[in-house]
Amino acid sequence: MTLPTGPSPSTSGVMTAWAQLVGQIFTVWREAGLSWKPRVRWFPRIPPHLDIVFGWLFDPAEGDDVDAILFSDERSSSPLHDIRDFVGGLQLPMIDIKGRAGEFADAAFDIMRPNTWSETARRIVGFRQQRERLAPQYRHTREPDLEILAHMYVSGRPLRGMRYPLTPEAVCYPGFFSAARVVPIAEEFVLRGFLKKTFLDRLHECRSCRSRRLSAREECPSCRSADLRETALIHHFHCAALMPEELFRHGTALVCPKCKRQLRNYGKDYDRPGHAHVCNTCDTTSSELEVGFVCLDCSARMDGDAANRVDLFSYSLTDAARAFLEGHAAVLAANLPVSLQREVARLNATAGARAAIAEIRFAGKDALIATSGRPAFQKSRDLLVENLRNRLAGVGSLHVAEDVAYILIECFEPHAEAWLHSLLARSEHLLRYKLDARLAIAQLLGRAQP
Known part of the structure; x- marks a missing residue:
């Protein structure tokens, strides 16, 4: 679809002036590579005083055939940290019309500021080009975890944390879902080798309500x-x-x-x-003096060493994630982490190799979550993974999916299975919350040397 040369002439001098301005915007858009009239979805709605002019610039649309989301919220004090929870469409750029979204939008568009016209066009074109590089099944996915990966890919922006005192979490990730939604997903992807995390900050957390908005003070x-x-x-x-x-x-x-x-x-x-x-x-x-904390949300008081310490991170895509999103990763089994798929492909191409994949499942997961909550399960699982990795150094590699972990042993001998069971038992023995982890040899790879 090509851009029109301009809106229909109007006998009104005001409308004629608007028409000329819209024509100038179209010219700038063409120079920036936007050669079609963008199809957009408004959030929350198109302002009544903009409906005519913006109707010349954009075509309203729904469904998957959309180029951008136009953000037109006029409330001056509404929070922005969770705006993508409501707007959705992470594979689409969010264009800020009112100029209040800042880093939470992908671009700003002001009809009276020419410097915003070309940036809007470049973002729309850039998002579309990157979406076309995604494997078809990821271009319009509605699964939150895949949406996050896809948005990092098409937007080119990492999952960068920002201190944000307006929420109890005290952190947000502009352009993405709220921290409460995005952090657990990001940590899962770190374990799977799709994201790399870098340290952002260390905060303290209230033991009563989990808020990180604490007032530090000197105490008797x-x-x-x-x-x-x-x-x-x-x-x-x-x-x-x-x-x-x-x-x-x-x-x-x-x-x-x-x-x-x-x-x-x-x-x-x-x-x-x-x-x-x-x-x-x-x-x-x-x-x-001693250091103490008072929670600004629930007024609970706690000693300085009693508050939970929480580390905050930013996240970036790994090469494995890009290969996965582009559909280039060799899929040997639908449930295997990409890092493991690559290792298996390498071993299968190696003459004389004899390797094995051991599968670890957590039989106690549901019971632990029911009694102590999902954070307790995730912390125990992460500690178990760390213990196993330390013990496997130089012998095998560990690869983690959401509900299962895999150990790849490259030189698998008859006694190796018993050794792995012993290794797992010793690693779980150190945990406060037991996972009832169970190991089984899932697959033998390669062939024995003659």
């Missing part, structure tokens, strides 16, 4: 009150008294509360070695 080590005052210390040389200055003060004079001598000469009778803190609640004097 005796009663944990934050009602503290600072006072100077005085050291009396004669009797070695070391106390707050206020205890020495008698009017304008300094009198030692321990030996009752008057202090007259600084440097000869006494010195001032520093400061201390006095608790207004329990009168305890402390030179070192």
